[in-house]
Amino acid sequence: MQEAVNPTPSFSSSHASAAVQQVSIALDERSYAIAIGTGLLDEPAFYADLPAAASALIVSNTTVAPLYAQRLHAVLQQRYANVYLVTLPDGEEYKTWETLNLIFDALLGHGCDRKTVLFALGGGVVGDMTGFAAASYMRGVPFVQVPTTLLAQVDSSVGGKTAINHPLGKNMIGAFYQPRLVLCDLATLNTLPVRELSAGLAEVIKYGPIADMAFMDWLETHIDALLARDVEALAYAVRRSCEIKAWVVGQDERESGLRAILNFGHTFGHAIEAGMGYGAWLHGEAVGAGMVMAAELSCRLGLVDTAFVARLTALVQRAGLPVRGPVLDASDNAGRYLEWMRVDKKAEGGEIRFVLIDGPGQAVMRAAPDILVREVIDACCA
Amino acid sequence: MQEAVNPTPSFSSSHASAAVQQVSIALDERSYAIAIGTGLLDEPAFYADLPAAASALIVSNTTVAPLYAQRLHAVLQQRYANVYLVTLPDGEEYKTWETLNLIFDALLGHGCDRKTVLFALGGGVVGDMTGFAAASYMRGVPFVQVPTTLLAQVDSSVGGKTAINHPLGKNMIGAFYQPRLVLCDLATLNTLPVRELSAGLAEVIKYGPIADMAFMDWLETHIDALLARDVEALAYAVRRSCEIKAWVVGQDERESGLRAILNFGHTFGHAIEAGMGYGAWLHGEAVGAGMVMAAELSCRLGLVDTAFVARLTALVQRAGLPVRGPVLDASDNAGRYLEWMRVDKKAEGGEIRFVLIDGPGQAVMRAAPDILVREVIDACCA
Numbered sequence: 001m002q003e004a005v006n007p008t009p010s011f012s013s014s015h016a017s018a019a020v021q022q023v024s025i026a027l028d029e030r031s032y033a034i035a036i037g038t039g040l041l042d043e044p045a046f047y048a049d050l051p052a053a054a055s056a057l058i059v060s061n062t063t064v065a066p067l068y069a070q071r072l073h074a075v076l077q078q079r080y081a082n083v084y085l086v087t088l089p090d091g092e093e094y095k096t097w098e099t100l101n102l103i104f105d106a107l108l109g110h111g112c113d114r115k116t117v118l119f120a121l122g123g124g125v126v127g128d129m130t131g132f133a134a135a136s137y138m139r140g141v142p143f144v145q146v147p148t149t150l151l152a153q154v155d156s157s158v159g160g161k162t163a164i165n166h167p168l169g170k171n172m173i174g175a176f177y178q179p180r181l182v183l184c185d186l187a188t189l190n191t192l193p194v195r196e197l198s199a200g201l202a203e204v205i206k207y208g209p210i211a212d213m214a215f216m217d218w219l220e221t222h223i224d225a226l227l228a229r230d231v232e233a234l235a236y237a238v239r240r241s242c243e244i245k246a247w248v249v250g251q252d253e254r255e256s257g258l259r260a261i262l263n264f265g266h267t268f269g270h271a272i273e274a275g276m277g278y279g280a281w282l283h284g285e286a287v288g289a290g291m292v293m294a295a296e297l298s299c300r301l302g303l304v305d306t307a308f309v310a311r312l313t314a315l316v317q318r319a320g321l322p323v324r325g326p327v328l329d330a331s332d333n334a335g336r337y338l339e340w341m342r343v344d345k346k347a348e349g350g351e352i353r354f355v356l357i358d359g360p361g362q363a364v365m366r367a368a369p370d371i372l373v374r375e376v377i378d379a380c381c382a
Numbered sequence: 383m384q385e386a387v388n389p390t391p392s393f394s395s396s397h398a399s400a401a402v403q404q405v406s407i408a409l410d411e412r413s414y415a416i417a418i419g420t421g422l423l424d425e426p427a428f429y430a431d432l433p434a435a436a437s438a439l440i441v442s443n444t445t446v447a448p449l450y451a452q453r454l455h456a457v458l459q460q461r462y463a464n465v466y467l468v469t470l471p472d473g474e475e476y477k478t479w480e481t482l483n484l485i486f487d488a489l490l491g492h493g494c495d496r497k498t499v500l501f502a503l504g505g506g507v508v509g510d511m512t513g514f515a516a517a518s519y520m521r522g523v524p525f526v527q528v529p530t531t532l533l534a535q536v537d538s539s540v541g542g543k544t545a546i547n548h549p550l551g552k553n554m555i556g557a558f559y560q561p562r563l564v565l566c567d568l569a570t571l572n573t574l575p576v577r578e579l580s581a582g583l584a585e586v587i588k589y590g591p592i593a594d595m596a597f598m599d600w601l602e603t604h605i606d607a608l609l610a611r612d613v614e615a616l617a618y619a620v621r622r623s624c625e626i627k628a629w630v631v632g633q634d635e636r637e638s639g640l641r642a643i644l645n646f647g648h649t650f651g652h653a654i655e656a657g658m659g660y661g662a663w664l665h666g667e668a669v670g671a672g673m674v675m676a677a678e679l680s681c682r683l684g685l686v687d688t689a690f691v692a693r694l695t696a697l698v699q700r701a702g703l704p705v706r707g708p709v710l711d712a713s714d715n716a717g718r719y720l721e722w723m724r725v726d727k728k729a730e731g732g733e734i735r736f737v738l739i740d741g742p743g744q745a746v747m748r749a750a751p752d753i754l755v756r757e758v759i760d761a762c763c764a
Contacts, residue, residue: 054731097479108550113730136518136555138727139545140636163521168490173518175557254522345520348495349436 023242026250034182034242041185042075053115055082059130060121061090084110093279095125095165103133114138123149124156131162135177145179148188150200154241157182159249169343176254198320199284204237206264207244210363223318261363264355265291271340275328288321293380298356324382334374405624408632416564416624423567424457435497437464441512442503443472466492475661477507477547485515496520505531506538513544517559527561530570532582536623539564541631551725568616580702581666586619588646589626592745605700643745646737647673653722657710670703675762680738706764716756
C-alpha cells in the first residue's frame with residue numbers, strides 16, 4: 001500500500017489558467033484559502049506559503065494515485081526534502097480504522113515528525129481519512145486538501161469535518177480539524193467517471209434550496225453544461241458552493257446550530273447508505289434521493305408546496321441522480337429507515353432532527369412525527 | 383467488557399472534607415476547574431455545573447471499576463437518565479485502538495448522542511483513552527476526569543493530552559482535548575498499590591527541577607509522609623503539581639514550546655517503556671530513571687553540577703523508584719536507546735530534543751551530541 005513515487009517531473013511550469021478564483025474560510029487563526037482553477041495541482045506558487053518541514057506524505061488511493069500522484073510529488077519535492085506516498089484502497093467501504101492505520105504505519109515507518117505535512121489527493125473518503133490522520137498523528141500535524149472529485153471540491157474538503165465510519169454508523173469517529181489550504185484543480189474533474197460527477201452535483205444542488213434560490217435558477221440553466229464538464233460552468237458552481245459553505249462554516253465551525261443545514265438530504269441519505277451497505281450507493285446518490293424525501297417531508301409539514309418538490313425532483317433527476325430511495329426491508333421498510341436515522345449524529349435522545357426547507361432558499365432543523373416520516377418513506381421508495 | 387452497574391447508592395451525602403481546594407486551568411472558553419479533596423467522588427455538588435444530557439458513560443478498568451464505579455454511578459444517576467459503564471482491561475499494554483473501540487462500541491450500542499458525557503474513572507491509561515474517545519466520538523462530546531491514581535491526579539488528567547499507543551511509538555495517535563472538570567478524590571489513593579504510588583511521585587518530583595526548587599525542598603522534607611499517604615501532604619503535593627501544570631498549559635496548550643518542559647525525564651523514559659515493552663515498567667518508573675539520566679546529561683553539558691544530580695537521584699530513590707535504566711540490548715544498549723528516542727514526538731527531522739535542567743528550577747529544550755548521550759546511557763544503565 002505504500003511506495004516511493006518516481007519523482008520524474010511531468011509538467012511545464014506555467015500551464016495554470018490565469019483565472020484562478022479564491023474563496024476564504026474565516027476562522028481566526030485557523031483561516032485558510034480555497035483556490036479554484038485549472039492546472040493548479042503542480043503550480044509551485046500555490047504551495048509557497050505552507051509550513052516548512054523535513055517531510056511530506058501524499059495520501060491517495062489506487063484510482064487517483066496513478067493519475068496525479070507523480071505530478072503532486074514533483075511539485076512537493078521542490079519544497080520538502082522527503083516526499084512519501086501511501087496509496088489506500090478506493091471506496092467508502094474502506095473508510096475504516098484499518099485503512100486509517102495504513103497512514104499511521106506510513107508516517108511512523110518513515111520517521112515523520114510533528115511538522116510533517118499531509119496532502120489528501122483524491123475524493124471525500126481520502127480527504128476525510130487524511131484529515132483525521134492529520135488531526136490525530138502526534139495530536140495534530142498540518143494538512144492540505146487536493147480534492148479530485150466534484151463532491152470533495154464543493155463540500156467535503158472544505159470546513160474541517162474529518163472522520164471514519166464505524167460498523168454502527170457513518171462518520172461516527174472523527175474530528176473538526178481544518179486544512180491549511182484547499183486546492184481545487186478543475187482539470188482533475190476530466191478523469192472523473194460520469195456517475196461520480198452526478199454524485200458531486202447532489203452536493204452542489206443542495207446549496208440552492210437551503211440558502212440561495214438564485215443559484216438554483218442558475219443550476220437549472222447550466223445543469224447540462226456541468227454534465228458536459230464545461231470549465232466555466234464548473235468554476236462557477238465550485239466557487240458559489242464554496243462561498244455558501246464558507247459563509248455557514250465561518251458562523252458555526254463545530255455544528256452547534258446553523259452548520260447542520262448543510263446536511264439537507266443527509267438524514268435520509270445516511271439511512272440509504274448504511275442500509276444498503278457503505279459503497280453500494282455513492283454518497284451523492286443517497287443525498288440526491290434523500291433531498292427529494294426531505295423536500296416531500298417539508299411539503300407534508302406545510303413548509304413548501306408541491307411545485308417546489310417537483311422542481312427539486314426534476315433538477316436532481318436531470319443531474320443523473322436517483323430520485324427514489326431503495327427498499328431496505330420488504331416487510332417494514334419505513335421502520336428500517338427510522339432505525340438507521342435514529343443513530344444519525346444529529347439525533348438527540350433518540351429524536352431524529354431533520355433538515356427541512358422552510359420556504360425555498362431557507363432551511364430549518366426540526367423533528368417530525370414518525371407517522372408522517374413513514375408516509376414519506378412509503379411514498380418515496382421504489 | 384460492558385455492563386450495567388447496580389445503581390445502589392452506597393454513600394452518605396456529606397462526607398466530603400470541608401477543605402476542598404481548587405485549581406483553575408485558564409484556556410478561554412475551554413477553561414475548567416480541578417477540585418482536590420477527600421470524598422468528592424460522590425458529592426452531587428461537584429457535578430452540578432456539567433452540561434445536561436440524556437446519558438452518561440463511565441469508562442473504567444477491571445481494577446478500579448469494582449472499587450468506585452458503583453458510587454460514581456449512583457451520583458450520576460441523579461443527573462442523567464441513563465448511566466452506562468464500560469470496563470476496559472487494565473494496563474498500558476491495552477492502550478490500543480482495539481481497546482479504544484470498546485468505548486465506541488458501548489457508545490453506539492447504547493445509542494449515545496453528541497451530548498452524552500463521558501467520565502474517565504481510573505488512572506492515566508483510562509484517562510488518555512476516554513479523552514481521545516470523547517474527542518473523536520461524533521467529532522467531540524464532553525468528558526470529565528475522575529483520576530484515581532496519583533500519577534493521573536498530578537499530571538495526566540490535567541491539560542488535555544489524550545492518546546493511544548501505536549506499535550511503533552507511545553501516545554502517537556491522539557488529540558489535545560480538554561475535560562470539563564477534573565475531580566481528584568484523595569481518598570481513592572488509599573487503594574493504590576505502593577508501586578503505583580511511587581510511580582505517581584515521579585511526576586510530582588519532576589515539577590521541582592523544572593520549575594520550583596522550593597517545592598523540591600518541601601518534597602525532600604515530606605517524601606516519607608507522602609509514601610505514608612498522609613492526606614495533608616498528598617493534598618499539597620497534588621495542588622502544587624496542578625498549579626505548576628496549569629501555569630505551563632495556560633501559556634502553551636498545544637506544546638508549541640514551553641509545555642515540552644513537562645516531559646522532563648520522558649525522552650529517556652519513553653525509550654525504557656518502549657524498549658521493555660509497554661507495561662513492563664510503569665510510566666512513572668521509567669520517568670524516575672529517565673529524570674536521573676536527563677540530569678546526568680545536563681551535568682555533562684555543564685548546565686548543573688554533580689551535587690544537583692546526586693540530590694535528584696536521592697529523592698527519586700527515596701520515592702521508591704528505579705534510578706538506573708534497564709539494559710535494552712546487550713550488544714549496543716546506547717544504540718537501542720537512541721533508536722527509540724528518535725521516534726519520540728519531540729524529535730524533529732531525526733534530531734532528538736531533550737528536556738534538560740538549565741540550573742536548578744529551570745528547564746530548557748535542546749539537542750545533544752550522540753556521543754555524550756551514549757556516555758550517559760552507558761553510565762546510567764544497570
